[in-house]
Amino acid sequence: xxxxxxxxxxxxxxxxxxxxxxxxxxxxxxxxxxxxxxxxxxxxxxxxxxxxxxxxxxxxxxxxxxxxxxxxxxxxxxxxxxxxxxxxxxxxxxxxxxxxxxxxxxxxxxxxxxxxxxxxxxxxxxxxxxxxxxxxxxxxxxxxxxxxxxxxxxxxxxxxxxxxxxxxxxxxxxxxxxxxxxxxxxxxxxxxxxxxxxxxxxxxxxxxxxxxxxxxxxxxxxxxxxxxxxxxxxxxxxxxxxxxxxxxxxxxxxxxxxxxxxxxxxxxxx
Numbered sequence: 001x002x003x004x005x006x007x008x009x010x011x012x013x014x015x016x017x018x019x020x021x022x023x024x025x026x027x028x029x030x031x032x033x034x035x036x037x038x039x040x041x042x043x044x045x046x047x048x049x050x051x052x053x054x055x056x057x058x059x060x061x062x063x064x065x066x067x068x069x070x071x072x073x074x075x076x077x078x079x080x081x082x083x084x085x086x087x088x089x090x091x092x093x094x095x096x097x098x099x100x101x102x103x104x105x106x107x108x109x110x111x112x113x114x115x116x117x118x119x120x121x122x123x124x125x126x127x128x129x130x131x132x133x134x135x136x137x138x139x140x141x142x143x144x145x146x147x148x149x150x151x152x153x154x155x156x157x158x159x160x161x162x163x164x165x166x167x168x169x170x171x172x173x174x175x176x177x178x179x180x181x182x183x184x185x186x187x188x189x190x191x192x193x194x195x196x197x198x199x200x201x202x203x204x205x206x207x208x209x210x211x212x213x214x215x216x217x218x219x220x221x222x223x224x225x226x227x228x229x230x231x232x233x234x235x236x237x238x239x240x241x242x243x244x245x246x247x248x249x250x251x252x253x254x255x256x257x258x259x260x261x262x263x264x265x266x267x268x269x270x
Contacts, residue, residue, distance in 0.1 A: 010040040011226035012078045014071060015219060016097060017086030017114075018047035018059065018123065024258035025212035030084060032261040033219035037241065039081075039226055042074040047089040049123065053211050053255030056116075056123060061089035064096035071100050081226035083107050084219050085136070087114040087123050094131040101139045108141040108225045111172070112218035113149050129153055138171030142231055144218040147181040164192040174198075174231045178217065180205075191235045199232055203243050210246055211256035217242045 013034050020026035027043050034041040046067050049059040074080070083104070088094045101109060113132055115124045129152050137143065137153075145153060145167075147160060154166035160182075164175045174193040182188075184205075191199040220238035221231075229237065245259035252258060 010038055011081040011223075012040045012042055012074075013082045013084060013219075013222050013226045014042045014044060014074055014080050015084045015086070015222075016044040016046060016067070016071060016088075017084075017215070018049050018089065019045055020049055020051055020212075022052045022211070022253065022258075024053055024252075024256070025215045026087060029212040029215035029259070029261065030086065030219040033216050033241075033245075034084075034223045036261050036264055037220060037223040037227075039223040040078075042078060042080070044070040044074070046093050047087055047123075049087075053251075053253035053258065055255070059089055059123060061093055061125075064092040067093060067096050068100050071097075075100075075104060080104070080107060082110065082222045084110045084112070084222035086112045086215055086218065088128060088132070089123065090125040091127045091131045094128060094135055098135040098139070101136070105139075108222070109136075109139055110142045110144065110218050110222040110225065111136055111140045112144050112214055113153060114214070115149055115152060133170050137167065140172035141225065142174045142176060142218075142221050142235070143167055143172045144176045144178065144214065144221060146178045146214060150175075150177050160190070161192075161197070164190070164197075165195060168192060168195055174235070176217075176221070176235050178214065180213065189235075189239055191232065193231070199235065201236065201239055203239065206246055206249075208249075208251075209256045210249055211258050213242060213246060213259060216245055216259050216261055 015030035050057040150163040154163040157163040224234035248260035248263040249257040
């Protein structure tokens with residue numbers, strides 16, 4: 001006789017993203033981050049990539065029907081508390097996720113608009129940025145673009161604050177624009193909501209380049225929202241977690257460093 005199942009002690013977060021065989025970014029970054037923050041990650045693959053810590057050589061998008069079937073299998077079985085979305089390789093994938101989200105309007109959604117890899121190389125086909133704008137931003141709780149992604153999504157804007165206002169106008173509730181790609185001594189991340197700047201946090205710029213920092217941040221925001229944090233508090237704590245993961249980062253290959261998302265376990269090298 002099987003034991004009676006108990007309510008999961010960890011909030012379930014459905015992570016929808018691509019697979020990175022180097023382990024630095026994508027679905028593995030989501031799984032490690034969510035697990036480190038005390039969540040149960042349920043992973044939905046959208047694409048298989050060919051990449052290493054230096055860059056992307058190629059990718060294959062999964063059938064959009066398969067993406068939806070994976071997601072529904074877990075969403076109809078587990079009491080999900082949040083959804084985190086990363087790489088959507090083509091417009092069909094964006095359309096599939098849009099259809100899915102319509103059936104779960106009560107769940108907070110964190111969208112990391114992955115358009116290219118940190119080390120170089122495209123991770124999205126033509127038309128994905130436009131599809132994200134029209135189909136997913138209106139359903140997004142927190143959008144987490146870096147500077148280049150914000151400019152791509154809002155090409156009509158002449159600065160990052162204007163980008164944030166344009167993206168809020170597309171329908172998302174909050175926009176957290178990260179500043180790692182900006183030519184500044186420190187990295188300043190800015191959270192916008194209600195058509196105004198809500199918070200700005202500056203972080204020491206660490207030496208080297210990192211693979212998977214954006215995935216880590218977005219997954220951390222989703223995990224904290226799943227635990228009941230408000231978006232402002234989730235954004236602040238997610239930044240602290242990500243910076244510490246970067247500070248403890250290591251270089252497993254011949255390219256970029258990867259965040260040590262398990263630094264809290266005491267197993268990191270530092």
